Amino acid sequence: MSQPSGSAVSFGPATPAEAIPRTGFPAPPEPVAAQRVLPLRRPGRWILTAVVLVLVAQIAHGLVTNPFYQWDRFRYWFLRPAVLDGLLITLEVALYSALLGLLGGILLALARLSPSPVLRAVSWVYTWLFRSVPLIVVLLFLYNFSALYQTLSLGVPFGPAFLTFDESRLATDMAVAVVGLSLNEAAYASEVVRGGLLSVDQGQHEAASALGLPKRYRFVRIVFPQALRSIVPNYVNQLIGLIKSTSLVFYVSLLDLFGSVQSMGSTYPGDIVPLLLVATTWYLILTSVVSVVQFHVERYYSRGALRTLPPTPLQKARSGLRDLRARVRRETAT
Template sequence: MSSTTRPAAGGAILPPEEARSVPIKAIKLRHPWRMVFAVLLVVIFVSVVVDAALRPAYDWPAVGKYLFDRRISQAAVVTLQLTVYSMVIAIVLGVILAVMRLSPNPVVKSLAWFYLWIFRGTPVYVQLTIWGLISLIYSSIDIGIPFMDPWVSFSTNAALSTFTIAIIGLALNEAAYMAEIVRAGLLAVDRGQEEAATALGMSWSQTMTRVILPQSMRVIIPPTGNEVISMLKTTSLVTAVPFSFELFTRSRDISAETFNPIPLLIVASIWYLFFTSILMVGQHFLEKRFARGVGDRQPDRKDAVGTGTGTLTGVVPVVDSGQPSVIAPPRQDDPPANPGGVK
């Protein structure tokens, strides 16, 4: 090994043992105003909590009374059912629409774009109201060849309950947003991945299930988790259908009986917070699961011995000027520091 260390231009030449032995003393910066701001926020938070605990309008005994009321718990289960059923249909339909949007067929692509334009351009409450009036628009559901006598015909009111109509309305609206999320995830995967899979002899389905979709999931899952949480809260709008057995509408009906709406609104909020907290935890673990390996790869480190250059990069702790001196790697046109190898 050479007896001296060669620093960057302008640095001093130090013996190796001296360059390695000087420690760095780090002094933590002080932020007094940051601490003052934090204390102020804590004081405001505690004041709000104490005020809410002592304000009689909240009526906390009534909140405890109705929090686990059978009618409220049943409505909470119905809200979960609306969320799950609507999201499953929306995800499946969203994937189909995303593939249609990426199709080279202009007719298929235009139909998908028209669907997204309609359902993303109108409020979901308006859509649910129209779905609630579907029996006035279509009094019967006919199955058969168009413009001919139907093979089977039955009343719309008998075939579709308000619960089913609420699911259809929520799912069709959400599918428009899921289509864009899935399309963004598919486009985030490099085109070379598909080309490499095709070169290996994989079919389209194998390429999508084994190559494209697993890589796109880390892009799709975060916004999808947000959409599930949003769907849970959007179920409160199905009263437009009208469907009155979900959490918000049920708590509102009970408050109309007790003439005390604020505690029932708090009860509904607590249940919503409980469900969204569970969904957020599940979203966190799903994101962690599909993000494995992203950003974990460390740059390759070559051993200085036997590489032909024997060049190290780093920082020399002390130099004559009092400032650290960075040892930069040599350029490709520079001769190696030790042409004969390290000895």
Template structure:
């Protein structure tokens, strides 16, 4: 009598497999080290009186700090608006088959990405030293409009020009990368259906490119929030400038820096949450290749 296939041989008892979990002593050592470091950090923050937590509490919601916070938000929103609009325009120009248009956009990007932002802010703030009056008219002919540069280019305008035009150069490359991620055949198919180049960009390419454009744009927005602190070089009143002016009066440098850092962290956290919602909104219909997704698809197919 032969044994059935897969049956245990006669006289041999089935033994259960005893699985022994793999030990990871290095993980426990890392946890212990991190716990000690965290305890040291908490201890020094709570016991070191030089942090001046009472000063932090007094100025956290003070009027000068909140005014600087408001100016920081306004600069961030308007500068990013200029950067996004300008970046889309420059990206479309870079993709143009006209070499003059494409070359002009490439030159703009090269110039504004290749020079420091602080230098650009100073340039726009002191533009009157180069052009005392700005005029619009026919070259070597009559002037239609002429205005004093100091009246037109205020500190706020210089901040917007410096931050916005610089951001447009970076956004142009982000948008161009998103446009290149869309299959070229879709633009060709749109052209075969009679769509113009602008219609193809607006209705076919850009909507699909948003999934690639949104994440780095969110990062640029968070970066812009912190980059606005550079306008201190031209004396504009924003969050960090407000904290520095107060510290120059009461000599409490560290507590006022903590106040500014607190508000930057709060705003950055809110922007990060908003970025997550926007990414999920434009990522609908796209399933990333996560670990295990292939195994799940195989199981469904079988």
């Protein structure tokens, strides 16, 4: 169908005449780089931030200006030999208990996953028992264990004994504290390890089995390294709880950090508050060090699971500083 000469075909809304240059084409749009992007306003976030800062400032002001805290006595007691000796005992008890507890937890977890019904039953009963009994009860029971069994022997059940030990010589204050904490820690660590082993994808087991790899090699080289991604954060959280639980060994006559502070507080009743602040500060330092180690261990074992590793605190600070400089430049340019 022919179009009459002199007529025009309209393909869209008409463009204003003043927007059409002499060439007959509309003006090109403004480049995206030249357009200014306005950030989204979030007044609620700023109000909440201001409230939190005010509360933090009030707490800090109260800590600094309140004479009840006696910061001069805090500085006096912080590095005293008695406090440092108690801190050393706390570190020893925590280290031995963590190693023995983790080893016992791995054995209990493997027994719980074993096809043997006897091993599964023993592991379940052990975990149920020590997770149900408070730690202070376990420590006090072991401390008075010599009243029940004065001697310990190894031999044939209901038969002759080959080796006999004097329980009072073996059950020193340090041994009672380490054994009690280790028994309690193994029960919780077993659930952490078992959960980590169960978190490994079943396809990994099937692929390793299809390759004909031995069971021990599959566990050590394939299953356990992947399970550590789940085990490490949970067990380090348990380890922080263990460090705080060492304060209970004071009740079995072992002068750890809390025990030393408690005994000095009874000798110097006017310094009870600064002595408690000393113990609190040292516990904060210990748990902070463990948290730093946890971050780097998690970062190491996440190499095969994440495309980009999480930045370290130093890298976060540098990135934040670069963003702040770029923002200042943009504000200055506008």
